[in-house]
Amino acid sequence: MIAAPGTGEPAARGPDTAPDAPMPDQSGSWGAAALAGTVTVAVPLSFPPDGGPTGLDQRVGEPISAALDPRPWVAEVLALASNTWVVIALMLAGAAWFGWQQRWWRAASMVAVPEVAAGLNTWALKPFWGRPLHDYLAYPSGHTVHLVAVATTFLVLIESTRARLVIACCAAVAWVSAAIGMIALDYHHATDIIGGAGAAIALSVLLCSAIAQVQRRTARPADYCPPRG
Numbered sequence: 001m002i003a004a005p006g007t008g009e010p011a012a013r014g015p016d017t018a019p020d021a022p023m024p025d026q027s028g029s030w031g032a033a034a035l036a037g038t039v040t041v042a043v044p045l046s047f048p049p050d051g052g053p054t055g056l057d058q059r060v061g062e063p064i065s066a067a068l069d070p071r072p073w074v075a076e077v078l079a080l081a082s083n084t085w086v087v088i089a090l091m092l093a094g095a096a097w098f099g100w101q102q103r104w105w106r107a108a109s110m111v112a113v114p115e116v117a118a119g120l121n122t123w124a125l126k127p128f129w130g131r132p133l134h135d136y137l138a139y140p141s142g143h144t145v146h147l148v149a150v151a152t153t154f155l156v157l158i159e160s161t162r163a164r165l166v167i168a169c170c171a172a173v174a175w176v177s178a179a180i181g182m183i184a185l186d187y188h189h190a191t192d193i194i195g196g197a198g199a200a201i202a203l204s205v206l207l208c209s210a211i212a213q214v215q216r217r218t219a220r221p222a223d224y225c226p227p228r229g
Helices: 027-046 055-068 072-082 084-100 104-129 142-157 161-184 190-218
Strands: none
Touching: 027 190, 055 072, 055 161, 055 190, 072 084, 072 142, 072 161, 084 104, 084 142, 104 142, 104 190, 142 161, 142 190, 161 190
8 A cells, every 4th residue: 555655654545546436426417417308208299199200200210211221231230239239238348447447336337327227218218108119119219228328327437528528429429320220120210219318318317326425425434535625
């Protein structure tokens, strides 16, 4: 253990360097979470009584279908970004990254938050809105919730602004790619995907905030030093 200069006493770890430093404060993300949640709640107001496609769904879906119906393999490739196993692999990679840094709360959150968000979507949000498509409930899109929840959770848990910008851009590209693929394959309407993104962002921020509060309340004083004002 490194001694503090001139004291002979162990040097205290700061919150940004401790292996299991406190998770970032989420108060700055609450506005984004509220906006995202509002979008998810507002989108169903545009649904027709039978839950079919809205005008926006038709305007977005028709050109996509016209372009990709003759090339279904392209749609399959684009939709891979939302494939469950691809998303799980990304989630586990994020957890491994935090585990390598010995940030165990973040590693656990990286797995727990997206899975809880996906579960809440499946068992609460989908039945609440009850929008049918084929033989399943389509709103909010479960694949979208899973993908965006993984991206949002990682963005919330990392601290580098530059890394956040890069990952946010990559996540946006993956979301658009998955959206085009799922619409072309008739898995979802565009509004399902928009609502899914909103639900994922709102749930992920709220869940990460709750976990951060639990961590702060259960952490031992010796584990980290609070930032000096």
